Amino acid sequence: MFDKIWPGESNPDEVNVGDYERIGSVVTGAVFFTYGLARKGLLAKILAPVGGYLLQRGLRGTCAIYQAFQINTARQGGNAKATVHANRAIKVKRAVTINKPVSELYSFWRNFENLPSIMDHLEAVTVKDKDHSHWVAKGPAGTKVEWDAEIFREKENEVIAWKSVEGSSVPNAGTVQFTDLGQERGTEVLVELDYEPPAGVIGAAFAKLFGEEPNIQVQEDLRHFKQKMEAGELPTTTGQPSARES
Known part of the structure; x- marks a missing residue:
């Protein structure tokens, strides 16, 4: 059975990342992931998993950090507008x-x-x-x-x-x-x-x-x-x- 989502709670599978931000996450994630795999050292070890996370964030459209702070840029309709949102600017x-x-x-x-x-x-x-x-x-x-x-x-x-x-x-x-x-x-x-x-x-x-x-x-x-x-x-x-x- 599915777990019940009570009012005020967030669904971990709910898309909460806007379209343009998802594109940015995929591009940045790909760069970080490729850089991390191609290089050695501490920075590479950090960037590879971060890149993987950003890729997943962009492809799935979900962000655990946004979920924790109840931010949803997919709902705000701000992706195609010039508005700068104070909560993530x-x-x-x-x-x-x-x-x-x-x-x-x-x-x-x-x-x-x-x-x-x-x-x-x-x-x-x-x-x-x-x-x-x-x-x-x-x-x-x-x-x-x-x-x-x-x-x-x-x-x-x-x-x-x-x-x-x-x-x-x-x-x-x-x-x-x-x-x-x-x-x-x-x-x-x-x-x-x-x-x-x-x-x-x-x-x-x-x-x-x-x-x-x-x-x-x-x-x-x-x-x-x-x-x-x-x-x-x-x-x-x-x-x-x-x-x-x-």
């Missing part, structure tokens, strides 16, 4: 002070096709029109992630706010704010980002193993931005001074 907030005028920094950032020159994890950005663009980013272990984004709020020399459009495999939203500090103290650039990784919170956690954790990425991006705007180019030799972050 990764949040990043970083700032840097740059000794350049607000207008110069804003102008550089507003042309999104400039951003791959300061962001190592970005492969390309193609501007479609004033508000829409296509982004290609480098994912964990050599994978690629693509999405379309739109600007939904903008004030010249002050703020740019964006979100991924409907159908994005990596729902994300964020803002970059430019604040004139006055008295020739430069400009503060503040980036706030919310995003849902392709393999969910689990995928974000294991991305740290590859040095691609989002907080580190954004911190490095802003450091590169400072170096490029103040020196005109990014240093290519060791021993260069690092950016002064706030």
Whole structure:
């Protein structure tokens, strides 16, 4: 006989992982599993079973962690929308002070096709029109992630706010704010980002193993931005001074 599922309890066989997240789990799981089998050492021993779990998670559509916290992304209908769900989003907030005028920094950032020159994890950005663009980013272990984004709020020399459009495999939203500090103290650039990784919170956690954790990425991006705007180019030799972050 089947065990009775009481109200408020979760069925362990119930699909609770959304379609796009399942695809991300399969892709990430395959990369981790293959890497783990092909290599030796502690990292390989960790990644092989993790990859196997992510493959099973993607193929079956069930996640024990989601079940424990009563999360069900398959029900929310958010997989084909740009909404970033607070209960599984990764949040990043970083700032840097740059000794350049607000207008110069804003102008550089507003042309999104400039951003791959300061962001190592970005492969390309193609501007479609004033508000829409296509982004290609480098994912964990050599994978690629693509999405379309739109600007939904903008004030010249002050703020740019964006979100991924409907159908994005990596729902994300964020803002970059430019604040004139006055008295020739430069400009503060503040980036706030919310995003849902392709393999969910689990995928974000294991991305740290590859040095691609989002907080580190954004911190490095802003450091590169400072170096490029103040020196005109990014240093290519060791021993260069690092950016002064706030």
